[in-house]
Amino acid sequence: MEALGGPGAALVVGLENVFPPIPSEVILPLAGFSAAQGTFTLAGAIFWTTLGSVLGAILAYGLGFWLGAERVRALFDRVPLIQVADFDKAEGWFTRHGRGAVFFGRMVPVVRSLISIPAGVERMSLLLFVLLTTAGSLIWNSLFVVAGYLLGGQWHRIESVAGWASNAVVAAIVVLLVVFLGRRAYLERKERREHRDATRG
Numbered sequence: 001m002e003a004l005g006g007p008g009a010a011l012v013v014g015l016e017n018v019f020p021p022i023p024s025e026v027i028l029p030l031a032g033f034s035a036a037q038g039t040f041t042l043a044g045a046i047f048w049t050t051l052g053s054v055l056g057a058i059l060a061y062g063l064g065f066w067l068g069a070e071r072v073r074a075l076f077d078r079v080p081l082i083q084v085a086d087f088d089k090a091e092g093w094f095t096r097h098g099r100g101a102v103f104f105g106r107m108v109p110v111v112r113s114l115i116s117i118p119a120g121v122e123r124m125s126l127l128l129f130v131l132l133t134t135a136g137s138l139i140w141n142s143l144f145v146v147a148g149y150l151l152g153g154q155w156h157r158i159e160s161v162a163g164w165a166s167n168a169v170v171a172a173i174v175v176l177l178v179v180f181l182g183r184r185a186y187l188e189r190k191e192r193r194e195h196r197d198a199t200r201g
Contacts, residue, residue, distance in 0.1 A: 001034045006044050009034070010052030013141075017056025017113050024053075024112070028141055032148025045145050046138070053106070053137035054130060057116040061129055064120025072121055094122050099132060106136025110173065 001008045009031045016024050028049055035045040073087050094101065098119065105115035119129050 001031060001039055006040045006048035009040075009045060010048040010055070013049045013052030014056035014059075017053060017116065018059055019113075023109075024140070025109070025144065028144030029148030029151070032145040032150075033152060035145070036149045036152050042146070042149050045149070046142050049141045049145060050134065050137050053141060054134050057106075057133045057137070058126075058130070060113070060116035061120040061124075061126070064117035065123065067117075067121055068123075069121055090118070091122065094118050098122060098124055099128070102129060102132040103136045106133060107140045112140070 001012070004011065009027075012027050013024060013031075016027060031045045031049050032042070034040065035042045040048070069087075069091065073084055102115055102119055102124070105111045116129075116133070
């Protein structure tokens with residue numbers, strides 16, 4: 001940020017949308033602190049970080065668009081414990097709730113970096129996607145940038161609180177995934193056992 005100014009902030013925030021381990025909970029307050037130090041204005045920090053969020057999201061959207069529903073469905077068919085029906089259910093859910101998912105997803109750790117891909121897969125209107133992404137990102141970015149601006153040298157304190165929330169979301173996703181896969185494995189073993197017993201009978 002010191003070397004490139006606003007474009008540097010946009011670049012780092014944009015990478016967060018492509019590479020989730022880069023935490024916006026650290027980047028955004030730091031951008032606010034940099035604004036307080038005169039690297040750029042507060043409005044400039046919000047503008048550049050939001051621009052970076054949108055551009056990074058468009059890249060992820062492009063990946064989903066390139067994959068398309070049929071390729072993703074084919075991938076689901078090859079992955080153990082995952083069924084094509086799971087994709088069809090997710091596709092139906094996104095068709096019903098996609099707009100809200102993209103908007104509110106911009107304000108949820110981890111989900112923020114991933115929600116753009118299904119939007120691309122489902123061919124959501126690019127204009128609508130950009131508008132929803134811009135609105136959600138503007139709210140999220142402004143909150144953290146302003147907090148970093150006001151806290152000044154104590155900007156890093158934000159990460160300890162926001163980091164806990166981010167870790168909680170990751171833990172919840174992992175637990176849900178483990179439960180889902182465990183249940184699917186149990187049902188498949190049960191079906192094979194019943195089929196084997198029926199064949200023997």
